[in-house]
Amino acid sequence: MKDYLFQKVYDYVVHRIERREWKEHDKLPSVRQLSSEMDIHRLTILKAYQLLKQNGKVYVKDKSGYFVQPEGTENLEHFDNPIVSAYVQKNHLSEIHQSPVSYHFSQALIDPNLLPNHYFSDYVKKVFDLYPKVLATYSTVQGDTELRETLSRYFINQYKTYIHPDYLLITSGSQQAIHLIAQALIKPGDLVLFERPSYSAAIDIFRAHGAKIEAVEIHPDGYDLAEVELFLKKFKPRLFYLNPTFHNPTGYTVPAAQRKKLVELAEQYRCLLIEDDAYHDIYFGQAPPPPIYTYDTAGTVIYIRSFCKYISPGLRIAAVICQSSLMQSLITVKSLSDNGSPLLNQKIFLHYFSSLRMQQHLAKLRIALQIRKEIMEEELKATDWHWTSPIGGLNLWVKLPDQLNTEELLTKSIEHSISFVPGQVCDPLKQRSSWIRLSYSYVNEKQLREGVSKFVDVAQTLLK
Amino acid sequence: MKDYLFQKVYDYVVHRIERREWKEHDKLPSVRQLSSEMDIHRLTILKAYQLLKQNGKVYVKDKSGYFVQPEGTENLEHFDNPIVSAYVQKNHLSEIHQSPVSYHFSQALIDPNLLPNHYFSDYVKKVFDLYPKVLATYSTVQGDTELRETLSRYFINQYKTYIHPDYLLITSGSQQAIHLIAQALIKPGDLVLFERPSYSAAIDIFRAHGAKIEAVEIHPDGYDLAEVELFLKKFKPRLFYLNPTFHNPTGYTVPAAQRKKLVELAEQYRCLLIEDDAYHDIYFGQAPPPPIYTYDTAGTVIYIRSFCKYISPGLRIAAVICQSSLMQSLITVKSLSDNGSPLLNQKIFLHYFSSLRMQQHLAKLRIALQIRKEIMEEELKATDWHWTSPIGGLNLWVKLPDQLNTEELLTKSIEHSISFVPGQVCDPLKQRSSWIRLSYSYVNEKQLREGVSKFVDVAQTLLK
Numbered sequence: 001m002k003d004y005l006f007q008k009v010y011d012y013v014v015h016r017i018e019r020r021e022w023k024e025h026d027k028l029p030s031v032r033q034l035s036s037e038m039d040i041h042r043l044t045i046l047k048a049y050q051l052l053k054q055n056g057k058v059y060v061k062d063k064s065g066y067f068v069q070p071e072g073t074e075n076l077e078h079f080d081n082p083i084v085s086a087y088v089q090k091n092h093l094s095e096i097h098q099s100p101v102s103y104h105f106s107q108a109l110i111d112p113n114l115l116p117n118h119y120f121s122d123y124v125k126k127v128f129d130l131y132p133k134v135l136a137t138y139s140t141v142q143g144d145t146e147l148r149e150t151l152s153r154y155f156i157n158q159y160k161t162y163i164h165p166d167y168l169l170i171t172s173g174s175q176q177a178i179h180l181i182a183q184a185l186i187k188p189g190d191l192v193l194f195e196r197p198s199y200s201a202a203i204d205i206f207r208a209h210g211a212k213i214e215a216v217e218i219h220p221d222g223y224d225l226a227e228v229e230l231f232l233k234k235f236k237p238r239l240f241y242l243n244p245t246f247h248n249p250t251g252y253t254v255p256a257a258q259r260k261k262l263v264e265l266a267e268q269y270r271c272l273l274i275e276d277d278a279y280h281d282i283y284f285g286q287a288p289p290p291p292i293y294t295y296d297t298a299g300t301v302i303y304i305r306s307f308c309k310y311i312s313p314g315l316r317i318a319a320v321i322c323q324s325s326l327m328q329s330l331i332t333v334k335s336l337s338d339n340g341s342p343l344l345n346q347k348i349f350l351h352y353f354s355s356l357r358m359q360q361h362l363a364k365l366r367i368a369l370q371i372r373k374e375i376m377e378e379e380l381k382a383t384d385w386h387w388t389s390p391i392g393g394l395n396l397w398v399k400l401p402d403q404l405n406t407e408e409l410l411t412k413s414i415e416h417s418i419s420f421v422p423g424q425v426c427d428p429l430k431q432r433s434s435w436i437r438l439s440y441s442y443v444n445e446k447q448l449r450e451g452v453s454k455f456v457d458v459a460q461t462l463l464k
Numbered sequence: 465m466k467d468y469l470f471q472k473v474y475d476y477v478v479h480r481i482e483r484r485e486w487k488e489h490d491k492l493p494s495v496r497q498l499s500s501e502m503d504i505h506r507l508t509i510l511k512a513y514q515l516l517k518q519n520g521k522v523y524v525k526d527k528s529g530y531f532v533q534p535e536g537t538e539n540l541e542h543f544d545n546p547i548v549s550a551y552v553q554k555n556h557l558s559e560i561h562q563s564p565v566s567y568h569f570s571q572a573l574i575d576p577n578l579l580p581n582h583y584f585s586d587y588v589k590k591v592f593d594l595y596p597k598v599l600a601t602y603s604t605v606q607g608d609t610e611l612r613e614t615l616s617r618y619f620i621n622q623y624k625t626y627i628h629p630d631y632l633l634i635t636s637g638s639q640q641a642i643h644l645i646a647q648a649l650i651k652p653g654d655l656v657l658f659e660r661p662s663y664s665a666a667i668d669i670f671r672a673h674g675a676k677i678e679a680v681e682i683h684p685d686g687y688d689l690a691e692v693e694l695f696l697k698k699f700k701p702r703l704f705y706l707n708p709t710f711h712n713p714t715g716y717t718v719p720a721a722q723r724k725k726l727v728e729l730a731e732q733y734r735c736l737l738i739e740d741d742a743y744h745d746i747y748f749g750q751a752p753p754p755p756i757y758t759y760d761t762a763g764t765v766i767y768i769r770s771f772c773k774y775i776s777p778g779l780r781i782a783a784v785i786c787q788s789s790l791m792q793s794l795i796t797v798k799s800l801s802d803n804g805s806p807l808l809n810q811k812i813f814l815h816y817f818s819s820l821r822m823q824q825h826l827a828k829l830r831i832a833l834q835i836r837k838e839i840m841e842e843e844l845k846a847t848d849w850h851w852t853s854p855i856g857g858l859n860l861w862v863k864l865p866d867q868l869n870t871e872e873l874l875t876k877s878i879e880h881s882i883s884f885v886p887g888q889v890c891d892p893l894k895q896r897s898s899w900i901r902l903s904y905s906y907v908n909e910k911q912l913r914e915g916v917s918k919f920v921d922v923a924q925t926l927l928k
Contacts (some may be wrong), residue, residue, distance in 0.1 A: 004792040011789060084736045086648040094605065094799045112600035119591040120599050128585040135584050135709030135812075136576035137774040141558065172636065174601055176802040183672075184550040205800050238548055272548045312599040316806045325475060328468040329550030335558045336669050337801070338640040342780045345806055348599075 005040050005095055009048035017057060017068050024070040028058060040432055041095065043411045047161055053232050092425045093200040099414050103288035103451030106419035107442040108248060108394045110310055114368050116361045120312065127347045139343040141335040143170025147350040151319050159294045163321055169330050170243040172341045174278055174318040180337065181302060182209040184329045185239060188435055194239035197246045199276065215428040218247055220388040222254040232269035239272045242292035246279040247287045249426045249437035250397040251390025256289035263295045273301045278309055282391035283363050284370040299323030308352065310365055317349045369441055372448055376440040379452035400434045401463060409459055418455045467678040469504050469559055473512035481521060482530050483897040492522060492530040507875045556889045557664040563878050567915030570883035571906040572712060572858045574774055578832050580825045584776060584816065588599055591811045603807040607634025615783050623758045627785055633794050636805045638742055638770040638782040642666050644801065645738055648793040649703060654845060657701035661890035663712045663740065679892040681709055686718040689725055693888040696733035702738045709752045713890045713901035714853025714861040720753035727759045737765045744771055746825050747856035748834040759768040763787030771817065774829055781813045833905055836912055840904040843916035858905035864898045865927060873923055877926040882919050
């Protein structure tokens with residue numbers, strides 16, 4: 001794990017000094033100031049300053065700040081001074097994940113120990129027996145036909161909605177699916193509607209493609225549909241990116257009645273719905289309502305379904321369903337992006353997905369995750385924080401006391417080897433927030449108890 | 465295999481009829497006319513018209529053309545009328561590959577029978593023994609550390625140039641590498657310099673990112689460096705995408721002396737060189753000169769090296785080398801694009817790459833491909849066509865007689881189950897050309913003799 005932002009800050013300061021824009025004994029910007037200028041977390045700036053000090057580039061005077069060291073003339077590679085600079089892009093969530101901590105409450109991933117690892121080598125062996133040239137062959141760009149046929153049958157069985165294999169595209173994870181959609185459908189200045197809060201990487205992807213962003217609140221009981229209609233009318237968004245089932249980060253689920261109505265509204269206002277469904281099978285009681293795309297009769301929904309997160313995240317397999325003309329464009333974008341996902345991965349997934357073991361695994365996994373969720377909630381009971389207990393997914397969306405600065409809390413928590421996602425990162429409008437996302441899926445039960453209890457202590461200290 | 469353009473043409477006609485823009489008994493545009501309007505190959509238009517006729521949407525009157533069938537009122541899904549249309553993108557090469565033929569001279573891929581398939585299951589087993597949770601784990605975005613360290617050592621041994629593993633990025637094939645570079649470094653209106661001809665997918669990728677394009681000729685003995693300098697001076701390109709070793713499509717190799725000089729020019733005019741090196745190990749005599757990036761001391765080159773094409777294309781693994789600040793941007797773009805290539809694929813590649821078997825495989829492969837090249841050349845000897853016999857790579861770049869229309873030849877050839885790549889597809893300036901690319905790597909020796917001989921016959925018929 002490497003901290004690239006850290007390197008960026010480090011290089012930035014070194015360049016300034018090297019070009020003598022900052023001269024001997026000049027004072028460096030404060031950590032807070034540079035953090036806001038570079039839009040990089042304060043802790044990262046601080047760590048870079050500390051290493052600069054260690055390396056003799058800067059020195060500290062009393063407590064008044066960092067200053068340029070005279071004779072800072074190490075043999076710097078001009079390799080770090082690019083001929084051409086890249087257009088800056090950001091991935092906010094991935095920056096937080098780079099912090100090396102023990103209690104990963106920022107990771108909405110499933111503990112590898114809960115995944116069916118030891119079965120997989122059997123399926124891999126089977127794949128090599130069945131398709132001895134699997135590694136010598138490219139998949140078609142759209143994805144392995146056998147896998148698409150299997151998924152087609154699965155969707156028909158599950159939701160009684162006919163999905164032809166030609167309307168299915170296999171992608172390398174759902175993140176790639178979002179990225180392909182943004183490439184095919186977004187030009188700078190196009191408006192994209194988000195839920196508020198929303199999935200941070202999706203916000204970053206659409207932003208990187210130049211989208212203007214608006215957002216409607218998602219509540220424990222779904223949307224305020226009058227508000228959604230107002231937004232559709234007022235902003236005429238090209239797309240509405242949504243995550244209506246065990247929503248990330250809140251865990252909320254949009255009820256069935258609203259799903260149907262939403263499709264009608266989207267059709268009326270000619271707005272594509274991008275339905276990201278990454279946690280569908282992780283429910284703790286009843287199965288969730290059918291996906292929004294099952295209510296679609298007019299090609300209004302692009303549906304992204306990922307299974308791998310709770311089976312084998314390492315395979316990087318997701319599926320996109322959409323109507324024919326958009327599918328053709330997505331396939332072209334996929335062909336330019338990577339020419340198709342690896343066939344081996346698709347075949348391994350296919351054979352596990354078609355096996356009985358998958359349903360058994362899911363049943364066990366739901367229980368294990370529900371227990372972890374309950375442990376987290378139990379440890380949080382000591383506080384006066386608020387959350388709506390989710391009936392599925394991997395996250396708790398928690399409201400902290402208003403006076404708690406979540407950025408400061410993150411810095412402090414990382415010092416105590418705890419990570420979480422501040423609400424601001426999940427806000428399409430990037431405003432400060434006293435909400436945070438805590439994932440209960442990645443660390444084991446013991447760590448969960450320890451970590452959450454520690455975390456509560458850290459927060460209490462800041463409140464004093 | 466599915467022909468999406470075909471579907472596009474089909475849908476286009478159906479919509480016109482459905483919306484009554486084309487009414488009963490109206491004459492459809494001629495195949496040639498629609499082909500030029502939609503920028504889609506005539507054969508594709510013809511096939512779509514034929515299916516429309518079969519499906520009772522249109523009828524044929526004598527030989528005067530296609531007409532709208534009355535009562536063309538099948539229950540058309542309004543699913544094909546999108547709420548939002550995608551921004552059109554193209555991948556020209558992939559369209560040609562979609563033609564179902566027996567003699568694939570358009571595929572610059574290696575015959576799966578020449579690849580080390582039966583060894584791979586051993587390496588896969590080894591990977592599962594060593595890393596039992598390989599499928600439960602994400603790779604870091606930059607790529608598996610062990611693989612990057614191994615590649616770093618490999619480059620140091622091969623070229624005596626120190627490449628730190630931090631300056632290496634693992635991508636899902638070299639096409640993804642080009643795509644990531646375009647995303648990080650190209651904004652609409654930026655100028656990209658190409659060789660002429662060049663790799664068709666790279667042209668499409670940079671074009672899709674809005675690049676303006678200029679091109680310098682590549683000759684059997686490399687570039688005219690005075691011309692390159694003129695172009696660098698005149699157009700101030702941001703990037704120069706080049707493929708100097710067993711160049712695709714020509715097979716030409718830029719000599720060592722020019723490589724050094726080119727880096728100096730690029731540095732002087734502040735133009736990044738994107739060196740795509742996909743065929744480096746496929747040489748028929750001496751190994752090629754070291755990559756251009758080995759002459760780079762100022763971070764002027766981004767080097768894309770792929771190995772998988774001649775080992776295990778199904779794994780989709782390539783490596784990008786570049787200096788630190790650009791690397792950070794590429795990693796961010798990669799994180800947004802797919803969050804990292806699958807770990808399993810990286811580990812399998814690592815273990816094969818580190819084995820002795822790889823060098824043995826390459827030695828055998830070179831001989832097999834040289835034989836195929838010679839067979840193709842032998843069969844072409846009957847003609848008065850010209851080409852420079854390549855000393856590596858997978859392709860023959862052949863000059864046909866000027867009076868031969870290569871588009872017409874492609875249509876005819878596909879009718880005879882033969883595909884090739886017309887020069888126009890490889891031309892960054894998209895001009896008509898009497899050059900074609902014939903790949904000798906994908907079909908076996910017997911098919912090669914038959915197919916090339918048939919192909920020569922087809923061409924002779926058109927010349928009569």
